[in-house]
Amino acid sequence: MTTNILILCTHNSARSxxxxxxxxxWAQKLGKDVRAYSAGSTPSGRINPFALEALSNAGIATxxxxxxxxxxxAADGAPQMRVVITVCDSAAAEECPYWPGSPVQMHWGYADPSNAPGGDEGKRQAFELxxxxxxxxMLQLLALPLDTLSNAELQQALISIQQS
Structure with missing residues (x-):
């Protein structure tokens, strides 16, 4: 059964x-039955071009x-999530919708590369980093035995990844 993971950031334009x-x-490369999705509470309506550039430069189709x-x-018919991860502090502070299936929730914060100093070159470097x-x-997450971990065990493993 596919493990669905939702990554949230307020505008769903960069980190998520x-x-x-x-x-x-990585899931495809490693043959893992994992599917990631991303979304935001107030989506910007566009993907940051530096995010697409960073993915493309890494050989990932955009x-x-x-x-x-x-x-x-959160709507009827949506894939049921096993994990929901917030990646920006503002999304982590927001009250999320009810997620069917009570997925494990985690916050893995990253600084917003869109705010990096140094003009376009500074932003490119920040997005790549x-x-x-x-x-x-994500490699650490995919190394977990997702099919066999209880929600409590998965929560603890995600906390360990966050702290590493």
């Missing part, structure tokens, strides 16, 4: 998109990404 791309990329509202994933940090965590 990097997470979705990296997790789906077609089909869009900025989505998290309500899509954020993509690398996210990729490292």
């Amino acid at each position: 998109v990097l997470d979705e791309g990296m997790l789906n990329h 077609e089909g990404y869009r900025s989505k509202n998290w309500d899509e994933f 954020t993509r690398q940090a996210i990729g490292y965590r």
Whole structure:
């Protein structure tokens, strides 16, 4: 059975998109039955071009990404999530919708690369460093025996990944 993971960031334009791309990329490469989705509480309606560039430069296809509202994933017929991860502090502080199936919830904060100093080159570097940090965590997540962990065990494993 596919393990669905939802990554949330307020605008669903940068960090959550990097997470979705990296997790789906590594899951496919490693043959894991894991599917990532991303969304936001107040989606911007566009994906930050530096996020798409960072994914593309890493060899990850960027077609089909869009900025989505998290309500899509709380609606009838939406995939049932096993894990919901917030990646920005403002999304972590918001009251999330009810998620069917009571998924494990975790906050893995990353600084917003969109706010990096140094003009476009500074932003490119910040997006790449954020993509690398996210990729490292996604590899750790995919190393877990997701099919056999209880929610309590999974919660503890996600906390351990956060602290590493």
